[in-house]
Amino acid sequence: MKHLLASTAVLLALTLPAMAQEYTPDPAAKQGGAMVMTYKDDVATLDPAIGYDWQNWSMIRSLFDGLMDYVPGTTDLRLGLAESYEISEDGLSYTFKLRPGVKFHNGREMTADDVKYSLDRVTLPATQSPGSGFFGSIKGYDAMVGGTATSLEGVVVVDPLTVRIDLSRPDATFLHVMAINFSAVVPKEAVEAANGDFGKMPVGTGAFKMTEWTLGQRLVFARNTDYWRAGEPYLDQVTFEFGQEPIVALLRLQNGEIDVPGDGIPPAKFTEVMGDPAQKARVVEGGVLHTGYITMNVTAPPFDKVEVRRAVNMAINKARVVQVINNRAVPANQPLPPAMPGYTADYAGYAYDVEAAKKLLADAGLPDGFETDLYAMNTDPNPRIAQAIQQDLAAIGITANIQSLAQANVIEAGGAGTAPMIWSGGMAWVADFPDPSNFYGPILGCAGAEPGGWNWAKYCNADLDKAAVAADSMSDPAKSADRLKAWSDIYMQVMEDAPWAPVFNDQRFTMKSDRMGGADALYVDPIATVNFDYVYVK
Template sequence: MFCSRARGTRTPALCVIAIAVVLLSGSCAPETERSYLVILTEGIPPTLDPLAALDSRVDNPVINLYSALVQYIPGTTELSLDLAESYEVSDDGRRYLFTLRSDAVFHDGTPVRAVDVKYSIDRMLTLKTGVWAYLTPVSGAEILGGRHVAIDLYEPFHGLLGALTRFYVANSELVRANEFQGDLGQRWLQSHDAGSGPYRLVSFQPEQQFTVERFDDYHGGWGERHIERAVFRVIREEAARRIALRNGDADWIYLSSADTLEALAGEPGITVNRDPTLNQLYFAFNTRREPLRDTRVRRALALAYDYQGHVEHLMRGNAELPYGVLPARGECASSDQPPPRHDLVEAKRLIAEAGVRPGEVELTMAFEGTTGETPFFEIMRAGAAELGIRVTAVDIEWDAKVSNYSRPDSSTDMGTIWLFAPGPEAHHFLYSLAHSSQAGDGGNNFAWYQNPVMDRLLDQAAAATEEERRCSLYRQVEALWLEEMPFAVSVTMVGLSAQRDDLKGYSVALGHPLTQNLYPMWLE
């Protein structure tokens, strides 16, 4: 059971006994005024390492703890300067020169300097993980002075500034002091903060919660209306999050179910949010394994999925169909491109043409049941059954899924993957999934798709400085994708959440989906 509270009373603890969620030891605390924000999520970040902000669970705390050279204005895709005071681009587009602001300091009081930017770039290029997937054109960085640093590229890259909104600068001196056996601080950064963001880390309890509080010397400054302290707690059961919000034990909760959203929509004192995102759901097909080596089988399974049913019935309209393979708000997306379609007649023709007989094939599919992905599996299983193909469930967590796809021979036949792009640039969606360099080693190419023609087109598009040329190349990428279908493109997410009415200033940038940027918020 939940400890009973009067609506709106802020309490220091949330007790959930009946469903075995225990956040704090002891019995329910007495009613007291609560001056801090409580956010309930379904998962805690596996690490606080800013390099891992490719994962929205990591970007959530990191956007509050760290600063980037440039950042999106909350609620928009408009870029503004953050740690950078100014920047220039060389005539050939291969060098970006940044001048850092003079008043930015890390949480230990150390000034942010060019050496910290270079260290963070070098660390990313050495580890080749996380946000590196969006910054592969970066070749290095050069210190030009205490506050002056250059970032160099192999080729011009139009998406650099957008990708840099996920590249957070770490305190080089602090991280170096905590390196262990050459790990560049990965172990220490799992649970420690080396940032210069508006909030500093107070505590981190894996799989339970983390707490942040205002950093007084933040370079963005502080007005009268801000959150002083916030606790992010994990409660996997959506029903429990819903009760906590109703009881006033939480201020903001993440939702995955349209049913829960609709149930809360009419509640007094509660506001529901439907945030547009660039997040796309894909189904990866292991292109190294029979019968999925055959493009006809992959295309047939893509046609067997009921996309319209996903949007209209499962999500009650709280999802969108993409334009071709790109989200409707993405660069180079065009309404002339048809959305993915459900066509069992064509799917059965392709299966017969490929020589697959009903009952002969059984495929495994990885998905994350704890994050609400079970219905996606059910829709795919039902569609495959119409083709005489049996699909069996492999319900695993995200980290295990990434490990699962680290080698083609150890991975499942199929699997879900959400892509949390740092901006609307087509590169972030197409390159990170379909380029051969992104297969294995934590990359997003779960399909193990390798095609030299695709690689060449993607490399050329990334370096194209003119939009018309770039989009023309991405049209060719899209055509090749739909012909070979390494991934089925399903839907674009609408971010669902609910909050108490006295929480103000909540907004989400498209480049930081499913994150709670505390700085613009306040409690009224």
């Protein structure tokens, strides 16, 4: 057996102790105190099988745990509810040993049966989990989603503290899948007692437990005194206040009434904040596994011609677009963001070149350009970004009529294939986990091009789909460099085909009060928006 602990391959005996990468505690951290965070909107759900937005993702991570986890503030895997695991030589079987004595918030000890129940639940069609597809490599998944089974064949309870997961194909991303919220372990009795409303009555094994939820007003988490990670979390309480406009939240932060404005720095106030040394000192900046891009529907003229799509890439003045958002991003030249493994560092992308773009249009038989529609979400700053893109396209003869619509309407048009071009801002892809495969299947693969999918370019390259499957079958850590090279090659071919014009990679900016301690990376955690488990009151 190959025994691996948090991405470190060790060919040793079967039960190597859990000595994977761990977080080095901040020596200044201390337990006690509370923090207040605001949001404009209430949370939709705290059910880990359902929640799938930037707002509830961090909250869910603090209420629940999975078999695997991430080192706080990083994209490095570490052990979670599993104290060790083994992978078979063929990469098709993962055996997880669970930590003994871990308790749910209701006081019951967690067992391997809970792991199986949770994975069965997230893949049952009745649950309607948006994350079901992440488990497609588990044996029996197709039968589950097809309605011919109610239990995953590949998830086997070996004993109360051991679970084996058998795959139908090697999957190099599998340990990352075991670390995302959708894999969180939940107690069956609490789900059933909630009678369909587990998202409002969450029970997990996490560092915090929910103690109050007044809909539309406030949500309160209290420290889980039985938490299995000794000494964690630091805070006694986290309160989320809803109905706070971002401008008001900023004023309250300045007045010392709150600790973190959850919606970030209002765009209209960004320059003012950054120009004031006292306020700038509270600003926290970090990279995001995000790319904002323009999609072009490759199935309909004129974007069925690669010359046209390449011309659009060359027409966009990305540096100017970034200026529109006060330089809160960096220009992008490929689908993957720079912090993502597999990013091709020596690739320059399409140069901004108006004359070369015009020539490409002429080569495509469109010397006088054409008229089209550019869809964009109607919340600031997206209409302003769309106008900048519109001006760039006009310079090469493309008249782009902006369709500024609510997010749901843009997503609907993209899924239906009725939008010739879409600026993805506000809906752009942020990685579910730090692996290059996560930027392909849903938004560039053939499966995502189906009606209702998130591949709004309707781009489908069957050869690249095969290459993607082959890359993710390289589950041997010794081949990780080969696998990342394979993914790099895939994205370079995507850029040759040019279904997108990548525009920028976001930088996340937020603020914290002077009383809050903890590394800045915890407030702009690449995996969770804020890592509540490790921040503290000074």
